[in-house]
Amino acid sequence: MPWITIISVILCISLIQTTLLQHISVLGIQPDLFIIFLVFHSLNSKLERSLHTNWTIGFAKDCFSEGLFGLNTVLFVIVGYMISMIKDNIYGRHLATQISVTFIISIIYNFLFLFMFSISFTSAGLLPMVLKCPLIAIYNSIIVPPAFWLLNKFYSSFGFPSVRRKTR
Amino acid sequence: MNPDFGRSIKSSIIYILVIISISLLTIPASITNNIKVTIASPLAPVQKIISQTSDLFKNSLKKLASIASNTxxxxxxxxxxxxxxxxxxxxxxxxxxxxxxxxxxxxxxxxxYSDRKPIIADIIGYDVSNFRKSIIIDVGTKQGASVGDIIVFGNALVGRISAIGRSSGRVILITDPASNVPSRFLQSRTQGMVQGTADGTCIMKYVPRQTEINESDKVVSSGIGGAFPRSLYIGDVVEVKQKNAKLFKDIKIKPRIAISKIEHVLVIKKQSVESLSESEVNYQ
Incomplete structure (x- = not known):
């Protein structure tokens, strides 16, 4: 049952990200729902399940993106593992924590992505892309409150074990 | 079941997944593109419905706004x-x-030229990454499109098909950082290479420093290499910079087509492009 819920959410996110988010892009930047879902899941799940889910989210992102296949999968497992390592030392249920973690993880993920990208392609426009990273992170952080609220509602209504246990 | 055994299975699954991910990076792009399109294809009809609905909603809003201002x-x-x-x-x-x-x-x-008619395609999806610029169209091998086909809108270059499925295809735009289009200036005929920057603009590389370039100069495809036909409008020069030590100018180009403002594109088949180049050679 949890896997059906997770895959349904990933499919919904993929559809929204590929069709609707283009309309709310600011300065050519759109929020990254995959990263937000990764942070949500990593903060609310055990390490093993979190890693499996992060792999699936990264794989879905790879399927709907141009470029090296498998790059997002690897990066999502890495950044998801980083969240799982620190989540016991932070209060993940607080909105401020969720926003901060999303901001930091967005920055780390985007820098790692650009680092790998710069190895693959010689792009003269790398500096503008690096400067975009903080803006993407800010946009992701702004989306966190409604996105986490929706995901919480969705997970609670489907009786997702880890979230239900914490809300008791 | 022994909990230690279950845990070791879960751990080994993670290792296997990571190994799969790393090995995916080494697979050639032609194979991975097919995998991507095969996995993404089932969602294409849903994407089409959602994008059409959102476009309808967007257009209705625009109409309402224009009614108020036009009275x-x-x-x-x-x-x-x-x-x-x-x-x-x-x-x-x-x-x-x-x-x-x-x-x-x-x-x-x-x-x-019955087999060389261009195909009209709807844009049904966009790239999920902020650093890559590609679109998904509702035209695939079923409609006769293939990898390498050129995408235009009103005789202006949009991009090229990079992966194709049965009923959908992925188009790498000229604004993608990995896209390189051999091009030249319409007036001076100086050649260069247009490369995307992922922020909606392009840069023109390898233009010698002594070349005189003005803002609003037009850039067209040169046709060199054969990947793109010649004389397709790419965009206009918006900024020209010359740093002292550099051999080449830094030229920023605004693409003729803003991809967020269009809903349809035209697919020109590769055969047409090749035959066009051949006829030009014969003519010359």
Missing amino acids: QKNEEMEEELFLLKNKIVKQQDDINTYKRKLEIVSIFKKDN
Whole structure:
């Protein structure tokens, strides 16, 4: 049952990200729902399940993106593992924590992505892309409150074990 | 089941997944593109419905906004319309004559180039990454498209098909950082390479420092290499920089087509592009 819920959410996110988010892009930047879902899941799940889910989210992102296949999968497992390592030392249920973690993880993920990208392609426009990273992170952080609220509602209504246990 | 055994299975699954991910990076792009399109294809009909609905909603909002602003202009326009209608009647006769001529040309073209007709495609999705620029179109091998086909909108270059499925295809845009289009300036004929920057603009590389380039100069594809046909409008120069030590100029180009503002594109088949290049060579 949890896997059906997770895959349904990933499919919904993929559809929204590929069709609707283009309309709310600011300065050519759109929020990254995959990263937000990764942070949500990593903060609310055990390490093993979190890693499996992060792999699936990264794989879905790879399927709907141009470029090296498998790059997002690897990066999502890495950044998801980083969240799982620190989540016991932070209060993940607080909105401020969720926003901060999303901001930091967005920055780390985007820098790692650009680092790998710069190895693959010689792009003269790398500096503008690096400067975009903080803006993407800010946009992701702004989306966190409604996105986490929706995901919480969705997970609670489907009786997702880890979230239900914490809300008791 | 022994909990230690279950845990070791879960751990080994993670290791296997990571190994799979790393090995995916080493697979050639031609194979991975097929995997991507095969996995993403089932979602194409849903993407099409969602994008059409959102476009409809967006257009309705635009119409509502324009209705509010246009009420004052209506009276003036009615007067103009009266005069224009008179002109239209006069011109209608000319149009009918041209229409008959066009029909004859169309029949001729249909007979001679039946397999080279361009395909109209709807844009049904966009790239999920902020650093890559690609679109998904509702045209695939079923409609006769193939990898390498050129995508245009109103004779302006949009991009090239990078992966194709049965009923959908992925188009790498000219604004993608990995896209390189051999190009030249319309006036000076100086050649260069247009590369995307992922922020909606492009840069033109390898233009010698002594070349005189002005803002608003037009850039077209040069056709060198054969990947893109020549003379397709790419964009206009918006910024020219010259740093002292550099051999080449830094030229920023605004693409002719803003991808967020269009809903349809035209797919020109590769065969047409090749035959076009060949005919140009013969002509020269």
